Amino acid sequence: MKKVFKVFLIAIVMMALVIQPVLANDKDSMANHSEAITEENEKAPSIRDEFSGRSIYPITPDDKKWEEFTSKKEMLDACRISQDILDEMTTDELIKAVLDFPLVINLYLYNSYEDGLEALEEESDAFKELLKRSDANEKLSNILNASNSNRMSFSSIESSNDSLDLVTLKILQSKIDKSNLSKQFSSIKYVKTPKGSKVKVKKRGELLNDEQRDIIKKDVKKKYPRATYVSKPTTNYNCHSYAWYKDSTSNKYWMDNPKKYMTDGSYKIISYTEAKKGTIVHYPMPKGTHSAIVYRSSGSINNAKKLYVISKWGMGPLMKHYAGYGPYNSNHLTVWKEK
Numbered sequence: 001m002k003k004v005f006k007v008f009l010i011a012i013v014m015m016a017l018v019i020q021p022v023l024a025n026d027k028d029s030m031a032n033h034s035e036a037i038t039e040e041n042e043k044a045p046s047i048r049d050e051f052s053g054r055s056i057y058p059i060t061p062d063d064k065k066w067e068e069f070t071s072k073k074e075m076l077d078a079c080r081i082s083q084d085i086l087d088e089m090t091t092d093e094l095i096k097a098v099l100d101f102p103l104v105i106n107l108y109l110y111n112s113y114e115d116g117l118e119a120l121e122e123e124s125d126a127f128k129e130l131l132k133r134s135d136a137n138e139k140l141s142n143i144l145n146a147s148n149s150n151r152m153s154f155s156s157i158e159s160s161n162d163s164l165d166l167v168t169l170k171i172l173q174s175k176i177d178k179s180n181l182s183k184q185f186s187s188i189k190y191v192k193t194p195k196g197s198k199v200k201v202k203k204r205g206e207l208l209n210d211e212q213r214d215i216i217k218k219d220v221k222k223k224y225p226r227a228t229y230v231s232k233p234t235t236n237y238n239c240h241s242y243a244w245y246k247d248s249t250s251n252k253y254w255m256d257n258p259k260k261y262m263t264d265g266s267y268k269i270i271s272y273t274e275a276k277k278g279t280i281v282h283y284p285m286p287k288g289t290h291s292a293i294v295y296r297s298s299g300s301i302n303n304a305k306k307l308y309v310i311s312k313w314g315m316g317p318l319m320k321h322y323a324g325y326g327p328y329n330s331n332h333l334t335v336w337k338e339k
Contacts, residue, residue: 036287056081056097056126060306066102067225069304071324074313075103075223081125089126091133095140097126098172099165107171109327111238111256115288117175119327127316131176140173164215189253194266194338201245201253207235208315220316227321235315242312243280243291249318258291259281267336272304280336281309283328290328294335295320304333 059065059078069075079102089097098104107116120127130136147166175197190198210217216233237251240258245251261267261283275297281304283290285319292311305324312318313327324330 053099056085057100057102061102061222062226065339070226070322072103072327072329075166076123077131079103079124083125085124086129089129091130091135091139092132094126094130094136095143095169095172098124098130099168102223103327104168105216105223105316106327107168108216108233109162109220109316110288111240111290112288113171113174113312117171119288121175127172128252130172130335137173137176140176144169144173164212164219167212191253191255193244193261193264195264197260197266199245199255199258199260201241201255203252204235204254208233216316220313220319224319224321224326226325227319229317230310230320231318233316237312238314239291239312242318243293247293247310258289262336264314265339267338270309270335270337272333272335274337275304275307275335276337281307281323282334282336283330284334285329304335305330307333307335 003218041335057079066075066078069078074292081097101120103123104120106123107113107120110119121131122128133139144166146182149175185294187203189201189203191201192198213233217229220227220233221229231249232250235254237246238254240254240255241251242248244258244261245253245255267280275281275294277294278295281292281294283292292309294307295310296308305322305325307323308320309323310320311326319326323333
């Protein structure tokens with residue numbers, strides 16, 4: 001079902017790419033046109049050639065080279081599109097390039113869609129360019145309408161029966177038309193730090209359907225082949241709740257901000273050389289934050305990125321990975337130990 005919809009969706013986008021009005025009224029004009037084509041063929045291939053049966057990205061997760069990457073930076077460097085090519089692309093081509101962006105799955109691996117969209121804008125050249133196009137919202141609406149999808153509130157987007165590609169298009173459009181991404185949760189609860197400070201959490205329940213959950217699982221495993229899958233995607237809990245509150249897949253709480261654990265005296269910051277199994281790694285990023293638990297420490301590491309951790313990736317799966325490998329910026333990691 002996923003593959004059928006993917007083919008259908010790409011077909012809709014591609015319709016706008018292949019229609020090239022070439023008219024010749026007489027033999028002379030046809031000859032001139034033929035000469036022009038010959039001259040053009042001697043130049044570098046156009047962006048439309050890039051879309052003829054292959055990805056615009058020179059290296060993708062289908063290539064063996066992708067498995068050699070040990071950091072997100074290496075992945076992003078392989079996915080860059082130069083500005084001169086972006087300028088030549090139509091809006092429809094840009095939409096396809098965003099859907100084909102190898103790390104577009106990261107939208108679902110942050111603690112909110114807003115954080116995921118902000119990160120995508122920084123990391124995807126195609127999405128950054130798409131946001132500049134005045135007809136981007138119209139083009140996205142045309143694709144969604146052609147797929148018989150009704151615009152829905154984001155309070156129910158995960159629990160819809162839409163394929164993940166369709167949900168992704170709706171999330172992208174929300175950035176362009178300024179839709180409100182905030183969601184209504186069933187209940188607000190509070191948990192306590194070891195020092196007794198109250199921390200707000202949300203009881204979301206499971207909002208992903210089986211197909212969406214399976215697609216996220218397969219995509220994460222393919223895009224991050226050096227990480228190890230542990231447990232299924234779920235909206236029940238996130239990274240902060242797993243790391244600071246309860247490191248169990250039976251956890252039912254989603255925590256937006258673990259700051260109280262780090263400021264009320266419950267935990268102290270330590271050197272990465274002191275990290276032991278069970279200590280917590282915090283990722284302070286410009287767009288959102290992430291938390292992980294040290295799963296294994298070799299004792300002789302020379303960088304916090306080399307710590308082997310376990311963490312929940314947004315609404316994605318629970319994963320084991322090196323701290324410097326995954327969807328998140330790992331340039332300023334801090335390590336915490338309970339007092």
